[in-house]
Amino acid sequence: MADTRKRCFDPVVDADTRLLILGSLPGEKSLAHSQYYAHPQNKFWMLLGEVLGVDLKSLPYEARLATLLAHGVGLWDVVAQAHRSGSLDSNIRNRDDNDLPGLLARFPAIRAIAFNGGTAAKLGIKVLGGQAPHYRIVELPSSSPAYTLSYAEKQKKWSDLLSVIVK
Structure with a gap:
């Protein structure tokens, strides 16, 4: 696949969002379907569904x-746009990051930020800078099929979100 400029989706947030889950940048399947976590083997919807019941x-x-919004959960990505061949985070180049501090300022009910995967966490914490200590930060194992941790191990870590989601 060509090394083309990829763009993230609009944030899914509202005034009642308490937890913001951030990925890195949508993969090829997600971009093709214009949906967060559209790859059939990505476990995002299963993992979060178990947390929410x-x-x-x-x-x-x-x-x-x-x-998600009804449960106080929002979605977005750390990277606004970047060059990337394929879907692997390791192929992200020449990125422009989203204005995470600006979004957080517009939605003050957000009190926790969860990163879906190591790349999202590494980049996102840098983008947040001095604001990171003001939020509960949860680093989750990636829901991507490229991250080979067992589902049970992923689910165990993702269950930590329950304490953030409960009012």
């Missing part, structure tokens, strides 16, 4: 997003 995977995409 909702079968997110069975819902239409728009209903998934509405369900």
Whole structure:
């Protein structure tokens, strides 16, 4: 696949968002479908569904997003746009980052930030800079099929989100 400039999606947040989950940059399948975590082998919707107690995977995409918002969960990406061949984070080049501090200022109910994967965490904490200590930071194992930790191990770590989501 050509090394083309890829762009993230708009943030999924509202005034009641308490937890913001940040990925790095959508992969090829997600971009092709214009949906967060659209790759059928990505476990994002299953992992988060278990945390929320909702079968997110069975819902239409728009209903998934509405369900997240109803539970105080938002989505976005650290990288606004970048050159990347394929879907691997290791191929991200010449990136422009999203204005995470600006988003957090517009949505003051956000009190926790979870990073879906090591690249998102590494880049996101840098982008947050001095604001990072003002939030509960949760570094999650990537829900991507490229990250080969077992589902059970991923689920154990993702269950930590429950304490952040509960009001």
